[in-house]
Structures are given as structure tokens and as C-alpha cells.
Amino acid sequence: MGSQEKKRFIAANWKMHSKPSEALALAFELTDGLEDTNTEVVICAPFTHLDRLNSLKSKGIILGAQNCHFADKGAYTGEISATMLSDLGCQYVIIGHSERRNLDTAESIPLRIEQAIAAGLKVIFCCGEPLHYRKVHQEWEFVLSQLNHDFDKIEASHFPKIVIAYEPIWAIGTGLTASPQQAQEMHKNIRKWAENKFGILDAMQLRILYGGSVKASNSMELAAMHDIDGVLVGGASLIPIEFRGIIRAFS
Numbered sequence: 017m018g019s020q021e022k023k024r025f026i027a028a029n030w031k032m033h034s035k036p037s038e039a040l041a042l043a044f045e046l047t048d049g050l051e052d053t054n055t056e057v058v059i060c061a062p063f064t065h066l067d068r069l070n071s072l073k074s075k076g077i078i079l080g081a082q083n084c085h086f087a088d089k090g091a092y093t094g095e096i097s098a099t100m101l102s103d104l105g106c107q108y109v110i111i112g113h114s115e116r117r118n119l120d121t122a123e124s125i126p127l128r129i130e131q132a133i134a135a136g137l138k139v140i141f142c143c144g145e146p147l148h149y150r151k152v153h154q155e156w157e158f159v160l161s162q163l164n165h166d167f168d169k170i171e172a173s174h175f176p177k178i179v180i181a182y183e184p185i186w187a188i189g190t191g192l193t194a195s196p197q198q199a200q201e202m203h204k205n206i207r208k209w210a211e212n213k214f215g216i217l218d219a220m221q222l223r224i225l226y227g228g229s230v231k232a233s234n235s236m237e238l239a240a241m242h243d244i245d246g247v248l249v250g251g252a253s254l255i256p257i258e259f260r261g262i263i264r265a266f267s
């Protein structure tokens with residue numbers, strides 16, 4: 017196994033916000049002065065923005081997308097393939113975000129993961145429970161069923177190309193955050209699951225992100241948790257002072 021240091025990972029998920037013409041200036045502002053932090057910073061922008069963000073590489077910022085199709089090519093009007101994303105300079109793609117799981121079939125998620133990896137991309141895989149499951153203390157059972165389903169056919173050699181983001185649905189865009197202890201508990205379970213399925217080395221190297229109303233003000237205590245290796249940030253990733261604060265907390 018490689019002995020590279022596991023870098024902490026901060027991903028921005030811009031969702032359907034901002035215009036292509038504003039994208040580069042926003043990305044520079046979000047990361048201004050933070051080029052030499054020892055973190056991996058990924059900006060997952062809308063498809064329409066990606067070409068304009070290609071020059072981010074020169075600043076050490078990594079480009080990502082928010083979804084890809086489950087086929088490599090074909091008659092799928094309006095869709096975007098992993099190969100297209102890779103050709104545009106993307107290195108990562110988010111798969112299985114809860115806002116996409118409402119629109120895509122569960123069966124398509126493993127196929128999307130495999131397409132992404134076949135195209136040379138790495139994957140930010142999202143999982144997380146709805147509020148009802150947390151209320152009845154079944155949050156781990158819910159997440160475990162997502163992991164078991166979505167990774168059932170994933171080749172073991174592909175696992176190092178995957179980052180897992182735990183995003184409790186009740187915390188996304190709501191201002192509610194899982195407590196650092198709740199997130200840590202879930203992350204520990206996810207790492208244990210990864211160890212059982214893929215072995216201890218891959219489990220140790222796995223980056224597990226927390227997502228759900230992450231802000232500069234709550235990122236310090238999340239960053240202090242043993243199994244929280246980074247964050248996936250929605251709303252606060254559009255606000256430079258917030259996003260820079262989050263990167264600093266994980267540096």
C-alpha cells in the first residue's frame with residue numbers, strides 16, 4: 017500500500033448556484049491566501065461552469081462535478097457522461113447526493129460510481145439518513161443499507177478512489193448540524209464497515225467527510241474528531257469568509 021499522508025479534504029458543493037461568468041472570480045475568492053494549506057480543496061461546480069474553472073489547477077484547487085450519468089455514451093438527451101467531465105479537467109464527481117437520490121434510481125448509483133472510475137475520476141460518495149431514522153435510533157441501519165447496496169458490486173481495487181461523505185438529510189441546508197459526537201459515531205461505524213469489506217489499510221486511508229450545515233463556526237469542533245477527515249459544504253461554500261474559515265479549521 018502507498019504510504020502517502022492522508023490529506024484532509026474540503027469539498028464545495030455549489031449545487032445550482034452562481035453563473036458561469038462569475039465562477040472563476042468566486043473560486044479565487046473562496047480560496048484566496050490558502051494555497052499552501054496542507055488540505056485537498058475541491059470545488060464541485062455546475063456542469064456549465066467547469067470549462068471556465070479549468071485554470072484553478074494552477075492554484076492547486078481541484079475541480080469536481082456534482083453527478084454523472086450511468087452510461088458512458090448514448091442517446092440520453094440532456095445528460096453528461098463521466099468521460100466528458102474527465103475531458104474537462106474534473107478529478108472528482110459527487111455520486112449519490114440526497115438531492116439526486118430523489119431523482120435517480122437506487123440501481124443507477126453503483127453504475128455511476130463505476131462509470132466515474134472507469135473514466136479516471138474519483139468519487140465523493142454521499143450517504144445519510146432522513147430524520148425519521150435518527151429519531152428512532154436507526155440511523156446506522158439506514159446508512160449501512162445504503163453502503164451495502166451501493167458498494168455490493170464495486171471492485172475492491174476501486175475503493176481507494178472513493179471518498180465517503182456522511183450527510184444526514186435532516187442537516188442539509190437546514191441550519192441543523194449533527195453534533196460532532198453524532199458525526200464521529202457514524203464515521204467510526206463507516207470506517208469499521210470499510211475495514212470489514214475492503215481491509216484495514218484501505219479503511220485507514222479512507223477519507224470520511226461530514227456534510228450538513230457546515231460553517232466556519234462549527235468546523236473547528238468537527239475537525240477535532242478522530243474519524244472526521246474533512247467536510248462537504250453546500251451553502252457556506254458560496255461565502256468566501258465562511259469557506260476560508262472552514263479550510264483553516266481543517267489545516
Ligand code: PGA
Binds near residue numbers: 187249252
Ligand atoms: P449544506 O449542504 O452545507 O448547505 O447543508 C451540504 C450538501 O448538501 O452537500
